[in-house]
Amino acid sequence: MDLEEQQTLPHSPFAQPIRCIVKLGGAAITCKNELEMINDEILHKVSEQLRQAMISSSQKPPGMDWSKRHRASEICCNPDEFKDHSVIDCSPFIVVHGAGSFGHFQASKSGVHKGQLNKPIVKGGFVATRISVTTLNLAIVRALAREGIPSIGMSPFSCGWFTKEKHISSGDLSSVAKAIESGFTPVLHGDAVFDDIQGCSILSGDVIISHLAAYSKPKYVVFMTDVYGVYDRPPTEPDAMLLKEIAVAEDGSWSVINPKLQNSVELTVAAHDTTGGMETKISEAAMIAKLGIDVYIVKAATSHSLRALSGVLRSSIPNDWLGTVVRSSR
Amino acid sequence: MDLEEQQTLPHSPFAQPIRCIVKLGGAAITCKNELEMINDEILHKVSEQLRQAMISSSQKPPGMDWSKRHRASEICCNPDEFKDHSVIDCSPFIVVHGAGSFGHFQASKSGVHKGQLNKPIVKGGFVATRISVTTLNLAIVRALAREGIPSIGMSPFSCGWFTKEKHISSGDLSSVAKAIESGFTPVLHGDAVFDDIQGCSILSGDVIISHLAAYSKPKYVVFMTDVYGVYDRPPTEPDAMLLKEIAVAEDGSWSVINPKLQNSVELTVAAHDTTGGMETKISEAAMIAKLGIDVYIVKAATSHSLRALSGVLRSSIPNDWLGTVVRSSR
Numbered sequence: 001m002d003l004e005e006q007q008t009l010p011h012s013p014f015a016q017p018i019r020c021i022v023k024l025g026g027a028a029i030t031c032k033n034e035l036e037m038i039n040d041e042i043l044h045k046v047s048e049q050l051r052q053a054m055i056s057s058s059q060k061p062p063g064m065d066w067s068k069r070h071r072a073s074e075i076c077c078n079p080d081e082f083k084d085h086s087v088i089d090c091s092p093f094i095v096v097h098g099a100g101s102f103g104h105f106q107a108s109k110s111g112v113h114k115g116q117l118n119k120p121i122v123k124g125g126f127v128a129t130r131i132s133v134t135t136l137n138l139a140i141v142r143a144l145a146r147e148g149i150p151s152i153g154m155s156p157f158s159c160g161w162f163t164k165e166k167h168i169s170s171g172d173l174s175s176v177a178k179a180i181e182s183g184f185t186p187v188l189h190g191d192a193v194f195d196d197i198q199g200c201s202i203l204s205g206d207v208i209i210s211h212l213a214a215y216s217k218p219k220y221v222v223f224m225t226d227v228y229g230v231y232d233r234p235p236t237e238p239d240a241m242l243l244k245e246i247a248v249a250e251d252g253s254w255s256v257i258n259p260k261l262q263n264s265v266e267l268t269v270a271a272h273d274t275t276g277g278m279e280t281k282i283s284e285a286a287m288i289a290k291l292g293i294d295v296y297i298v299k300a301a302t303s304h305s306l307r308a309l310s311g312v313l314r315s316s317i318p319n320d321w322l323g324t325v326v327r328s329s330r
Numbered sequence: 331m332d333l334e335e336q337q338t339l340p341h342s343p344f345a346q347p348i349r350c351i352v353k354l355g356g357a358a359i360t361c362k363n364e365l366e367m368i369n370d371e372i373l374h375k376v377s378e379q380l381r382q383a384m385i386s387s388s389q390k391p392p393g394m395d396w397s398k399r400h401r402a403s404e405i406c407c408n409p410d411e412f413k414d415h416s417v418i419d420c421s422p423f424i425v426v427h428g429a430g431s432f433g434h435f436q437a438s439k440s441g442v443h444k445g446q447l448n449k450p451i452v453k454g455g456f457v458a459t460r461i462s463v464t465t466l467n468l469a470i471v472r473a474l475a476r477e478g479i480p481s482i483g484m485s486p487f488s489c490g491w492f493t494k495e496k497h498i499s500s501g502d503l504s505s506v507a508k509a510i511e512s513g514f515t516p517v518l519h520g521d522a523v524f525d526d527i528q529g530c531s532i533l534s535g536d537v538i539i540s541h542l543a544a545y546s547k548p549k550y551v552v553f554m555t556d557v558y559g560v561y562d563r564p565p566t567e568p569d570a571m572l573l574k575e576i577a578v579a580e581d582g583s584w585s586v587i588n589p590k591l592q593n594s595v596e597l598t599v600a601a602h603d604t605t606g607g608m609e610t611k612i613s614e615a616a617m618i619a620k621l622g623i624d625v626y627i628v629k630a631a632t633s634h635s636l637r638a639l640s641g642v643l644r645s646s647i648p649n650d651w652l653g654t655v656v657r658s659s660r
Contacts, residue, residue, distance in 0.1 A: 035405070036398045062450075066436045066458035067465060068366045071401070075365070079439045079458070082451040106396045109409045117512055120392075121412040127480050127514070128396035128409070131472055134483060135397060138468060142461055150457050153464060158488035160505040175490040178524060182447055184457070194508060 013177035018218040019091045022050065022309065023209050024140065025225040026100025026190075028300035032226075036102050036132060043143050045301035046224065051147040053309035054091045054185070061088045061148030076146055090150060092180050094212055095140070095187045098205040102136035103129050107192065107202055115198025126200055129192040130157060137189045144187065152184045156191040156203050163203050164196040168211045176212070188212075206284045213288045221288055222308045223281065224300035229324030230282060232261065242322065246282065247329035248289040254282065254326070285326040292330070298323040343507035348548040349421045352380065352639065353539050354470065355555040356430025356520075358630035362556075366432050366462060373473050375631035376554065381477040383639035384421045384515070391418045391478030406476055420480060422510050424542055425470070425517045428535040432466040433459050437522065437532055445528025456530055459522040460487060467519045474515065482514045486521040486533050493533050494526040498541045506542070518542075536614045543618045551618055552638045553611065554630035559654030560612060562591065572652060576612065577659035578619040584612065584656070615656040622660070628653040
């Protein structure tokens with residue numbers, strides 16, 4: 001379904017306004033070149049920043065991961081800390097994460113994104129991909145829960161979402177809305193799903209974000225990645241320039257307004273991102289910005305990502321902030 | 331919703347007949363007295379038996395868990411084994427598992443089953459319970475996938491299922507049916523879910539089985555547990571007698587027909603089963619049997635469970651088979 005169509009849809013299942021949708025990019029939270037390896041340091045820092053942005057209390061709330069610590073016998077958080085705790089207000093956020101070094105190997109090895117579920121290798125790849133991405137989802141849900149964020153893993157496949165030509169053809173949001181209403185933080189992810197035409201496909205985190213944004217109309221969207229934002233050329237090149245502000249016209253076309261550029265813009269493409277590089281990211285961001293929602297693309301686990309998550313950038317962008325803001329020119 | 335009501339429901343989402351619904355009891359597949367500890371040996375054996383019952387091929391099919399082996403760097407199964415593999419026919423089974431030493435600690439510590447989601451401890455317990463049960467679900471899905479069973483984890487919470495007074499008030503089965511239709515084996519589990527009246531609750535694996543059985547009308551249902559079946563007294567007692575056959579009348583009442591008993595029956599109650607002991611199990615089994623579906627209660631990972639899974643017991647029960655069959659007296 002096109003975002004334009006969605007704009008005119010009368011009904012949103014969200015009774016409560018969403019403050020922010022956050023994308024945790026696969027490249028940021030996993031180690032790109034090592035199969036199924038989480039970047040624990042970044043994930044911990046990101047979870048801490050999310051807690052700071054979502055929960056205003058000065059005191060860190062009790063942790064909600066009461067499972068055994070990885071490779072140990074003691075549990076992660078002590079339930080008894082809840083004893084005298086009063087109600088903790090948690091701002092309505094939705095978290096979506098990519099796959100990074102989880103899922104991509106399994107998906108590309110089998111060609112799940114190309115469909116043909118009747119082929120044994122594709123069926124096997126579908127199962128293998130879902131195992132890998134749900135493993136990452138569980139790790140992220142646990143990291144957030146340890147910070148006291150009431151995180152709830154929700155797989156698009158289990159939610160009954162379908163794709164059709166890379167778009168979401170069926171993506172009922174009532175479960176997500178109900179979770180938000182009940183004070184939880186849904187954690188969705190790029191997933192292997194059924195496809196109306198080709199049997200199966202990969203639904204990317206970025207497409208999920210667009211779908212969620214169109215229906216829930218959050219105040220802002222933050223994309224966390226492993227570089228400071230969008231550059232005019234690969235950020236590893238010495239003269240690469242950070243594009244600080246991109247304006248999106250009503251027809252969806254976009255232009256860089258800060259810094260003022262002479263040449264046309266060559267875009268960086270993240271090497272590990274099979275579901276769409278930086279160009280896809282800007283296009284998706286532009287589609288969201290067109291709805292009147294500010295989009296911030298920032299480096300995860302930095303002071304810049306914390307400012308983006310907190311929402312302070314909505315009034316004005318400080319000069320020392322590093323990142324890319326994509327917003328409507330209206 | 332009562333099973334009786336469901337019997338008269340006109341529409342089933344299952345286009346394809348289900349052969350068997352299997353319950354993997356928490357007591358069988360986890361170590362009861364150790365927090366979050368899987369009984370790896372039993373789980374492996376159970377997965378092997380499920381594969382033998384589901385996939386007729388003499389050759390073991392290629393494994394579908396291409397994730398890294400636990401605590402190692404190599405992957406569990408080699409995707410290249412699929413290269414020359416022709417289509418593998420997999421019989422339509424649905425797997426449901428309990429929680430055992432996963433989830434119970436978190437649920438009972440917080441009282442999730444009693445509702446009151448507005449209390450911080452209950453909210454925390456809801457998150458913690460879901461983390462624990464989805465951890466077990468992932469481990470079971472992986473064990474089945476390693477045997478070549480196309481297993482797909484489906485959490486009742488994510489599927490949008492709700493309870494009302496211990497029953498399922500909303501339990502859309504279209505996702506489960508679609509997974510079956512596409513040749514996958516859905517793996518559901520006891521879960522923390524929203525409740526229409528008290529806010530939240532625990533939906534037990536046994537209630538899920540009843541719901542699935544009523545709508546999908548499987549040929550038979552197998553409950554795998556850690557004892558040989560249902561006994562007339564706690565099976566640890568020296569004179570405990572295995573109840574081999576229980577007949578269920580049209581009104582749902584049941585009686586033991588083999589062996590012929592003199593005294594009234596005292597039932598064993600599994601110590602670790604907070605969502606319902608053996609008596610609940612017989613009542614649930616009786617409700618399923620009333621629909622004309624044979625129910626076998628067997629000890630997991632034995633020759634008896636393999637015979638139950640294969641369906642050979644449907645024609646006649648051999649004298650050397652140990653287990654309890656619950657079926658309609660009609």
